[in-house]
Amino acid sequence: GAGVSQSPSNKVTEKGKDVELRCDPISGHTALYWYRQSLGQGLEFLIYFQGNSAPDKSGLPSDRFSAERTGGSVSTLTIQRTQQEDSAVYLCASSYPGTRTDTQYFGPGTRLTVL
Amino acid sequence: GNSVTQMEGPVTLSEEAFLTINCTYTATGYPSLFWYVQYPGEGLQLLLKATKADDKGSNKGFEATYRKETTSFHLEKGSVQVSDSAVYFCVMYSGGGADGLTFGKGTHLIIQP
Numbered sequence: 001g002a003g004v005s006q007s008p009s010n011k012v013t014e015k016g017k018d019v020e021l022r023c024d025p026i027s028g029h030t031a032l033y034w035y036r037q038s039l040g041q042g043l044e045f046l047i048y049f050q051g052n053s054a055p056d057k058s059g060l061p062s063d064r065f066s067a068e069r070t071g072g073s074v075s076t077l078t079i080q081r082t083q084q085e086d087s088a089v090y091l092c093a094s095s096y097p098g099t100r101t102d103t104q105y106f107g108p109g110t111r112l113t114v115l
Numbered sequence: 116g117n118s119v120t121q122m123e124g125p126v127t128l129s130e131e132a133f134l135t136i137n138c139t140y141t142a143t144g145y146p147s148l149f150w151y152v153q154y155p156g157e158g159l160q161l162l163l164k165a166t167k168a169d170d171k172g173s174n175k176g177f178e179a180t181y182r183k184e185t186t187s188f189h190l191e192k193g194s195v196q197v198s199d200s201a202v203y204f205c206v207m208y209s210g211g212g213a214d215g216l217t218f219g220k221g222t223h224l225i226i227q228p
Contacts, residue, residue, distance in 0.1 A: 104159075
């Protein structure tokens, strides 16, 4: 079926506003990852969902960041009170069955710009 | 801590040239190693991988050998094409620390006809 999709593709917001980024993984993929790619930096792991297990939030940079995954499918990454340093491309990936060496399929990303 | 270092870009080559993109890693234990590629306007996709020392990953004419003695996983291709123009990421999974993968910063490859 279709690949991983993300929306919006671009988001421009003002400092202090909240934003929500959406990820639709490949149907049937049990694992879902969020990453952040800042200018000139490598990809930074944010959070990992695997099936019905509690998510691994060890990569979230601050308590302004949160994510949820409803029904084991769609995921939303929320950034509260955005700061300029949050500007980056946010990438979502999914895999099956979800071990770390499984191929991860990436979405096109959401480019977030905080003014 | 864990880290992945790959050569800075952009790397500009002529079509049919030989390509090497260097990648070295620092990790405890024995990580798995990957190369991901991002073509213009597309999402990241796995190019090849190697899960233990001396393994060679290959795909689409690209190869990389997991060298434990030099902690390296250099990407090579004997004859590049314009369609190989993309950003290439060297990636490591070490199994420890924060879950997920450690990505290099990416190397932008430009192939000129």
